Amino acid sequence: xxxxxxxxxxxxxxxxxxxxxxxxxxxxxxxxxxxxxxxxxxxxxxxxxxxxxxxxxxxxxxxxxxxxxxxxxxxxxxxxxxxxxxxxxxxxxxxxxxxxxxxxxxxxxxxxxxxxxxxxxxxxxxxxxxxxxxxxxxxxxxxxxxxxxxxxxxxxxxxxxxxxxxxxxxxxxxxxxxxxxxxx
Amino acid sequence: xxxxxxxxxxxxxxxxxxxxxxxxxxxxxxxxxxxxxxxxxxxxxxxxxxxxxxxxxxxxxxxxxxxxxxxxxxxxxxxxxxxxxxxxxxxxxxxxxxxxxxxxxxxxxxxxxxxxxxxxxxxxxxxxxxxxxxxxxxxxxxxxxxxxxxxxxxxxxxxxxxxxxxxxxxxxxxxxxxxxxxxxxxxxxxxxxxxxxxxxxxxxxxxxxxxxxxxxxxxxxxxxxxxxxxxxxxxxxxxxxxxxxxxxxxxxxxxxxxxxxxxxxxxxxxxxxxxxxxxxxxxxxxxxxxxxxxxxxxxxxxxxxxxxxxxxxxxxxxxxxxxxxxxxxxxxxxxxxxxxxxxxxxxxxxxxxxxxxxxxxxxxxxxxxxxxxxxxxxxxxxxxxxxxxxxxxxxxxxxxxxxxxxxxxxxxxxxxxxxxxxxxxxxxxxxxxxxxxxxxxxxxxxxxxxxxxxxxxxxxxxxxxxxxxxxxxxxxxxxxxxxxxxxxxxxxxxxxxxxxxxxxxxxxxxxxxxxxxxxxxxxxxxxxxxxxxxxxxxxxxxxxxxxxxxxxxxxxxxxxxxxxxxxxxxxxxxxxxxxxxxxxxxxxxxxxxxxxx
Numbered sequence: 001x002x003x004x005x006x007x008x009x010x011x012x013x014x015x016x017x018x019x020x021x022x023x024x025x026x027x028x029x030x031x032x033x034x035x036x037x038x039x040x041x042x043x044x045x046x047x048x049x050x051x052x053x054x055x056x057x058x059x060x061x062x063x064x065x066x067x068x069x070x071x072x073x074x075x076x077x078x079x080x081x082x083x084x085x086x087x088x089x090x091x092x093x094x095x096x097x098x099x100x101x102x103x104x105x106x107x108x109x110x111x112x113x114x115x116x117x118x119x120x121x122x123x124x125x126x127x128x129x130x131x132x133x134x135x136x137x138x139x140x141x142x143x144x145x146x147x148x149x150x151x152x153x154x155x156x157x158x159x160x161x162x163x164x165x166x167x168x169x170x171x172x173x174x175x176x177x178x179x180x181x182x183x184x
Numbered sequence: 185x186x187x188x189x190x191x192x193x194x195x196x197x198x199x200x201x202x203x204x205x206x207x208x209x210x211x212x213x214x215x216x217x218x219x220x221x222x223x224x225x226x227x228x229x230x231x232x233x234x235x236x237x238x239x240x241x242x243x244x245x246x247x248x249x250x251x252x253x254x255x256x257x258x259x260x261x262x263x264x265x266x267x268x269x270x271x272x273x274x275x276x277x278x279x280x281x282x283x284x285x286x287x288x289x290x291x292x293x294x295x296x297x298x299x300x301x302x303x304x305x306x307x308x309x310x311x312x313x314x315x316x317x318x319x320x321x322x323x324x325x326x327x328x329x330x331x332x333x334x335x336x337x338x339x340x341x342x343x344x345x346x347x348x349x350x351x352x353x354x355x356x357x358x359x360x361x362x363x364x365x366x367x368x369x370x371x372x373x374x375x376x377x378x379x380x381x382x383x384x385x386x387x388x389x390x391x392x393x394x395x396x397x398x399x400x401x402x403x404x405x406x407x408x409x410x411x412x413x414x415x416x417x418x419x420x421x422x423x424x425x426x427x428x429x430x431x432x433x434x435x436x437x438x439x440x441x442x443x444x445x446x447x448x449x450x451x452x453x454x455x456x457x458x459x460x461x462x463x464x465x466x467x468x469x470x471x472x473x474x475x476x477x478x479x480x481x482x483x484x485x486x487x488x489x490x491x492x493x494x495x496x497x498x499x500x501x502x503x504x505x506x507x508x509x510x511x512x513x514x515x516x517x518x519x520x521x522x523x524x525x526x527x528x529x530x531x532x533x534x535x536x537x538x539x540x541x542x543x544x545x546x547x548x549x550x551x552x553x554x555x556x557x558x559x560x561x562x563x564x565x566x567x568x569x570x571x572x573x574x575x576x577x578x579x580x581x582x583x584x585x586x587x588x589x590x591x592x593x594x595x596x597x598x599x600x601x602x603x604x605x606x607x608x609x610x611x612x613x614x615x616x617x618x619x620x621x622x623x624x625x626x627x628x629x630x631x632x633x634x635x636x637x638x639x640x641x642x643x644x645x646x647x648x649x650x651x652x653x654x655x656x657x658x659x660x661x662x663x664x665x666x667x668x669x670x671x672x673x674x675x676x677x678x679x680x681x682x683x684x685x686x687x688x689x690x691x692x693x694x695x696x697x698x699x700x701x702x703x704x705x706x707x708x709x710x711x712x713x714x715x716x717x718x719x720x721x722x723x724x725x726x727x728x729x730x731x732x733x734x735x736x737x738x739x740x741x742x743x744x745x746x747x748x749x750x751x752x753x754x755x756x757x758x759x760x761x762x763x764x765x766x767x768x769x770x771x772x773x774x775x776x777x778x779x780x781x
Contacts, residue, residue, distance in 0.1 A: 069759060072775055106761045127766035133773050135758040139751075146701050146749035 010169050011057040013044040013082060017071040018098040018138060019064025021047070022155040023089040027061075029158030037162075040169060044081075054081045059168060062147075063088050065095040066139045070132035079145040084168065088161070090154035090183070092141050099138040106136045149174060152183045191216035192224035196231040203232045204543065206525030210243055211466075211506055219250040238526075245527040245673070246508035247301065248317070248466050255290050255297035257335045260314040264303035264428045265663040266586045266649055272311035275328050276300070282332035296335050302511055302667055303428035304467045307586030307649070308354045308593045316341060317469050320348045349470065353435045354593030357609065359580040360560055360572070361440070361553075362596045368442045369487050371562035375450050376495060384410065384454050387558065389566030391578035396422055396514075396551030397621065397645035399577075402558070405548055408538040410455045412546035417457035419448050419500075420542060420549045422519055424465045426511040427622035428667060429647035432582035433552035435594045437464075437471050440556055441478040445502060447555030449487065450562055451548050452500040460502035461542065463519050466509050475504055511671035512721050516549040518673070529675045530719035553582055553646070573599035577638040585610045587650035597637065604633040606648065614652040617736070622647035623664035624724035627657070627731035657736035658743070661728040662690040668725035679722030682713040686726065692752040699746040707733065 016024060024047060030037065045054040054060070060082030066072060079085055090096040101109060115123040141147055151164050160180040167174040195212040199205035206228070213224050220243050229239040243249050261267070261276045276287065280298050285291035288299050306312035309321040318341065320327075327348065334344055355362055375383040388403035409417060421444060425433040436444055448460045464472065479502055482488045492498045505523055507513050513522045517531035520542050541547020557579060561569045570578040577599035583606065586592045590611025597606065607615050618628040620637070621644040628635065628642065635642050651660060669683040689706050692698055710726035710733075717723045733740060755775040763773050 069772065069775055072755060107765055110762070110765045125765045127768050129768065129770045129772050133759045133762035133766065133768065135755070136761050137758065139753075143753070144751050144755070 009040055009042040010059065011044050011055075012041050012046070012059045012061065012165075013054045013057045013078060014046040014048070014061040015054075015063065015074055015078065016047065017062060017064035017074060017092070017141070018067035019089065019091045019096075021063070023061075023063035023092075023161075026089075026153075026155040026158050027161055030162045031158070033158075033162055037165065041165075054078055057082045058084065059165075060085045061088050062086065062092050062141055065091045065098055066135065066141055066144050067098050068132040068134045072135075072144060075141055075145055084148045085145070086149045086151060086164075086168075087141050087147050088151050089156055090152065093150050093152055095138045095140050096154065099140075102137045106134060110134075151176065152181065154184055156180075157182075188213075188217050188221045188224040189227040192227040193231060196228055201231060203234055204523070204525045206232065206234070206239065206242055207246070207508065207522060208505060208525070210239075210246075210249055211508055214249060218256070219253050222251075242525065242527055246466075246510050248509035253290065253294065255285075255295055256338075257296045258314075258316050259296060259298045259331075259335075260301035260304075261299070262302075262304040262306060262310060262312045262314075263300035263663075264307060264310075264667075265660050266307040266429060267303070267310040267312060268663065269587065269651075269655065270311045272323070275311055275323050275325070278325065279328050279332060282329065283335060295338065301467075301509065302426065302671060303430075305425055305431040305434050305465075306351070307429050307431060307584065309352055310586075314467065315344075317466065318349055319351055319467065319470055321351055351434075351438070351470070352593075353439050355435060355439070355596075356585075356591050356593040357595040357597065359596035359598065360564075361443075361556060361580060361582070362594075366440070366443055366446075366559065368446065368482065369485065369493065371443075371446050371559035372449055372453070372487060372493060375453055375562040376493060376498075380410075380453060380456070383450070383562070386561055386566040387454065390561045390569040391566075391576075392554065392557055392561060392569065393577065393639060394551055395553035395557065395581065395645065397427070397624075397643070399639045399643055402550065402554055405538055405550070406451060406454045408536070409457075409546045409548045412539045414546050415456075416459070416545050417455050418542045418545050418547040419451040419455065419457045419460045420516075420519070420523065420537075420547055421448050421460070421462040421552060421555055422514065422516060422549055423468070423552050424463050424507050424514040424519055425468070425552070426465055426514045426671075427624065427645055427647055428664065429584060429586055429619065429622045429649040430645055431584040431586075432594050432646045434468055434471070436552050436556050436582070437468065437475060441475055442482070443556040443559045444552055445478060445482055446487070447550075447558040448502055449492065449500055450558045451550060451555065453498065455546070455548055457548065458499050458501075460500060461523055462502060462504045463507060463513070463523060464504055465507045465514075469506060472504065472506070479504075510673070511667075512673045512719070515719055515721065518719070519549065520547065527673070529673050530721075532718075551645075574636070574638045574640060576640050581637060581644070582646055583637070583644070583648045584646045585648045585650065588612060588615070588652035588655070589650045599638045600636050602634055602636050603628060603642070606637070607633065607650065610650070612650045612652070615650050616653050616655065617651040617657050617660065619649040619651070619660065619728070620644045620647065622649075623667050624720070624727055627661075627728055627735060629735040656739060657732045658690075658693070658739040661732040662694055664728040665690050665725070668721065672721060672725075676716075676718035676722065678712055678716035679718065679725065682709055682717070682722065683725050685709055686713070686729065688752070690729070693740060693743045695752070696743060696745060697750050697752050698740070698744045699748060699750040700744060701749045703733070703740060703744075 043049045045051040060078040110125045114125045164174045192213045195209045229236040283296045290297045311323040313320045392402040393399040490499045510528045512518045513528040518528040522528040537547045583595045669687040672679045672683045674680045713726045
């Protein structure tokens, strides 16, 4: 990637919805290539910048699936602002680990955790309006908004994310071939 | 449960412990027990010396085999779009209400289960059902009420009104095949006089092409098998007529079985085969007795068995195998797998069946109609046969006509007939769409009715479904997509997942939650299915969607609510449980559906 002084830098936003931040850790796993990336990329809303709301961006990277109302708002904000939206990792693509609760009834889950659990004396499902409500099921992000690209992996490797971003920024249709394309 | 084991063991012994008979053994075991309990599968595996997983894999593949108990009366509604247009859904609801049973469930007392099944081949006399595997036609409210009473009273099927099980041939137009009397043995005699090579030459001159849909040259197939290495060749008749809307083979088997079996014998004469197998779809099981009787008569007349018509070295006999509700088995290599007692997973070709077919032996697989047609060639000669039809499609074609027309049934036309001509003959008053060739075929719109039925223009295995102005082409396509998703054999991912995704998109549109983006995704899926599937099922599964999207696009577009994206589910409703659990109803406890991205 060349040093593109004078060219406007590509604006990238990232977030983790119902994810474990493992995909973000993988992003950092690019190691020294992060410096090269920093020459052409500018981060908007992201755990790296702590910017709270997303502005107009070129690329949005979404980690994690959609498990609550706040996830929906954040995802919609990203979709509104990002020209290209990318589902990063197993949870964003399939719901992943959090979606294991899809086999259970949400009501039973909440009862079990906040009311019936051993050791709870005066239990109750938390009802503070500050807390986002849970959806009855965890959804992959493409079931809630339009998604342009998908990077599989749990997490995708730093190499895969690097290859994908350099393709995208370089104007090539991103293409992950073996061994970068993997689902574990 | 010793009973189950004993019944299973008896079925195994009746089939001489032959592993290739596994499917037949499972069908017979289920006939005796009602379903296939685990003990029976274990016993069958032991006796056949097969892995338990293999037996269970086969038992799980076929939709007419049941691992769990089903009702003593097992009622399956044919779910083709044509049956639906005749009111099958309403009749099924009515029957379920009367029997107090939910679709797909067994009634509390175990007397009945009611469910749907893929097209049972009765489109000209539907709505149709199968009761314990036997076809019941022309269902209406009166019949449903009566059936409910018969079931409630536990009346044995043998005592049900005989007319319920009556299946009409409904032959509406007769050409050379359906119009002429046939003397059993006459075609065989004529072919034998010509000698094996002379007979093959006649078939070559006739230009006969396969009537099962693919249209491959029959002579080339027979010659290849005849020349293939190996003495133990096989002739297989494909009577697994599963393409929705097709029933002409059913009529041939009912009214022209002599011709069909003689055609198989003619194929044996050409190729030197000694064994013949007819694969009969499970839905046509009611024909089994009749077909076996015809075989017995032919054996007695010296037309089957050793030294046929006194010719030394011409030995050939025919067995009938039953299918068990799997559309994919109509694909010839899947059919061979099924004949071998396996799951109906299509093979990779080449090698082709003519060199490596049934049990690895050189095998000719022909459609019922193709085989019946060879008797005409034997009697009249190849040149006379080629005199009708078009340059590349010689002879006549049987069409199974159903849907919005006054005279549904079987019509025999010379190839080259226009769709408009057929529509006029069958009394279609307001035809808007014709689906030619079944679910996997071609959707024909009004401006194309001048097109011709022929391999050069509109090819078909025989289905011809007519839809008038009251019908919705989108619902037709959606019905077919559901059919393919149900019938996908599950072997390759593009088809197994692709058909399920396509079904999801079509249902999303049907529920009024479609968006422009979905149409783009549907078109992408269509391409994926077409290009990446293992066999013809997957690659033709998107056909009705591709065609209707081109020719009836507004039927899709008027279902769209958004130009960008819309979830298939209701986001605000998805918060309802959490709202209830927390007792909240503040603004943050809702997701506004209008707040699109």
